[in-house]
Amino acid sequence: MSDVPGVATLAPSVVAALPLPAAGREEVTDVVVVGSGAAGLMTAVALAEAGRAVTVVTKGELGAGSTPWAQGGLAAVLGDDDAAELHVQDTLVAGAGLCDETAVRTLVAEAPRAIAELQDLGARLDLAADGRPALTREGGHSRDRIVHAGGDASGAEVTRTLAAALRARGIAVLEHTVALDALRAADGRVAGLRVARIADGGALVDVADLRARAVVLATGGYGQVFTATTNPAGATGDGLALALRAGAEVADVELVQFHPTALWTGAGASGQQPLVSEAVRGEGAVLVDADGNRIMAGAHPLADLAPRDVVSATIAAHLRATGADHVFLDARHLGAAFLERRFPGIAQACRDAGLDLTGAPVPVVPAAHYACGGVLADLDGRTGVPGLFAVGEIACTGVQGANRLASNSITEGLVAARRCAELLATDLPPLADAVPPAEDGDVVDPAARSLITAVTTRHAGVLRDAEGLAGLARTLAAVDRSAAPLDLAAVEATALHTVATLLASAALARPESRGCHRRLDAPGARPEWQVRLVHRLDRTGHVRTSTVPVQTGAGERVVA
Incomplete structure (x- = not known):
């Protein structure tokens, strides 16, 4: 058990079901991809190339996620003085003991192919005099291995390239559309999504059920749970909350990377x-x-x-x-x-x-920058729920550990997207009949959003302590919920409350400082806490948390 007082009996509660509006129509496809950053776009492009029918659902305009804001670039071993082992070790050191080394080695081995594929799709990378990609260095790297484009517009060029490839392949895209909840079959597998188009003012209209043989979440992170972040407005953790409600496990939510240099x-x-x-x-x-x-x-x-x-x-x-x-x-x-x-x-x-x-x-x-944790998945995107996959920042694959190495993020998104698409091209589950979802539930009052972000920022920022985190948990537990009609503001406020609750619980339960998680009252790393904090939702809406050792994946023990 954790040695933090009260954690053993603390089982925080989050919204377990939304008050879903009824669907007015139904569509059927092979795969629904939610999100249109690098990971989502590459997944859709690769699936289309394999002959699968794909529908992309994105909350804003196509490509309007975090990727276009990425300045630095993509990490890959391309230099003559570099070696895969050096990239592996740099990633493991940055990850502070919580990386899955097998996943890291896969990422490093496949990163050069991801760069070459981008170029094949038309990416205009910055080139050196010899015509090869120009390389620079960022924090934690022992060699120059950061590929970039437009000087400091790398993410924008990745987005332009992949969005053009998606359009050229005629892939269906539902812009300004929010994924509300997963559709489930009788055996628990995910069988599609209930979605709604976002009208002026955030009202939800044109509600539809998208039945699919697989759903791939690529919704990015949850930086908006803090008052100041480098993330765009849509990064509210909707995908993570949806996955948790669908039965998936999430891990490492307390490990939020703060970029050192946001402009003040x-x-x-x-x-x-x-x-x-x-x-x-x-x-x-x-x-x-x-x-x-x-x-x-x-x-x-x-x-x-x-x-x-x-x-x-x-x-x-x-x-x-x-x-x-x-x-x-x-x-x-x-x-x-x-x-x-x-x-x-x-x-x-x-x-x-x-x-x-x-x-x-x-x-x-x-400023809050990147979620090292997320939906527990492997580098092929597989979660613990059949039919549900997660790639990119929303996924916790073990690549990033307790602190992401600079410019490994888009690289991971591209590698995982390609691997997930290759898996679904050959091993796509059959279409399952969805059980009509319960349409009663509750939401967090959107008026509470400013409180949620303010107290999370105050008590779960770069530096934390048990007293502040316990106060944060109490404040979040007292936030009002209601059965008010669902709109975009309620979806986002509910997701942010879910994320903040998981973050507070995990940060309080981890009595050490490791990577992104810095406790003023526990300044050193503790070997026995070289573990993942894994969360699941029980039938009553309470969060249950266990620890899983990073190295072996065995020896699970209950924390809350």
């Missing part, structure tokens, strides 16, 4: 914040305080290129000690011409905020 735009800034890519530090920029003293010197052997968890925690500790609102990133010595050529988007974002990347240090602060 003023006290009280909220919503999506501009990102200053780690690649700027990879090219030689340094973090300094208001007096020009370096923040990372002596904090880690890699200094400003330490893994992200180390840099964010060092900045957070500095801010806590000094009372400052932010630190600074100094790139002036790199020269204006180089910065404008290599990082045109970042330089413009700074100008838009009234700052000059080329002429003065710019203010930066850590």
Whole structure:
């Protein structure tokens, strides 16, 4: 059992069923892909190439997820001085003991193929003089292995490439459509989705059942559970909450990576914040305080290129000690011409905020960036629920461990998407009859969203402690629910409440500091906690949590 007082008897409650509107029509397809970031787009393209009928459901416009905001690039071993073993070890070190080494080795081995496939689809990567992809370095990497495009527009180019490939293949796309809940067969397998189109004002209309032989979730992360994040507005954890309600297990939800260098735009800034890519530090920029003293010197052997968890925690500790609102990133010595050529988007974002990347240090602060945990799945996307698959940031495959290595995210999304598509091309389950879902349930009042994000930010940010986390759990448990009609605001508020509840419970249950999870009251890592915290929903809507050792996957023990 956990040695955190009260955790053994604490079984937090989340919404177990939504008040679903009745479906007015039904469609049948082979596979429904939810989400249109890199992982979702690549899954759909690869499935279509294999002859499968695919429908893509996306909450915004096609490609409007987190991927187009990615600046740095994609990690792959392509340099003459690099080796697969070096990439593996860099990933394992960054992951702080919670990586699945087999999954990491698969990712590293298949990453170069993913880059080549992007190029085959028409991606315009930045090239070196010899015509090969140009490579740069980011935090935690021992070699230059980051492929990039448009200087600092790598994610946008990946999105453009894959969206064009999807359109060229005539794949059905339902934009501005939200996935409400999974349809289930009598034996529990997922047999499709109930979806609704989002009308003006967030009303849900044109409700439909999409019956399918498989559902692939590629809905990204849940950065919007914090008041300030680099994630776009749609990153509210809808897919994770849907998977939990469908019977899937989720893991490592407490392991949220905070990017060290979001642009500081003023006290009280909220919503999506501009990102200053780690690649700027990879090219030689340094973090300094208001007096020009370096923040990372002596904090880690890699200094400003330490893994992200180390840099964010060092900045957070500095801010806590000094009372400052932010630190600074100094790139002036790199020269204006180089910065404008290599990082045109970042330089413009700074100008838009009234700052000059080329002429003065710019203010930066850590912000929620990436969910290392998610729906428990393997690199083929398989979850514990037949018919339900998860790829990309929503999935917890063990690749990212307790802290993602820079630029491994889009790489993982592409590799897992291709593997999932190859699996479903040859081993697609038969179409199952769906049991009519219960249409009674409850939702979290959308008015509670600001409270949920504020208290999660206050108590479960970069630095945490048991007292704050326990208070967070109590606040979340008291949030009002109702049987009000379902709209987009209610779907998102309910998902954010589910995510925050899991995060608080897991962070309280993990009495150590490891990777992204930093406890002020438990500053060191503990060997016995080299485990995953895995959550499932019981029939009463209570969350049950167990630990599963990373190395063996055996010896499960109940935490709550």
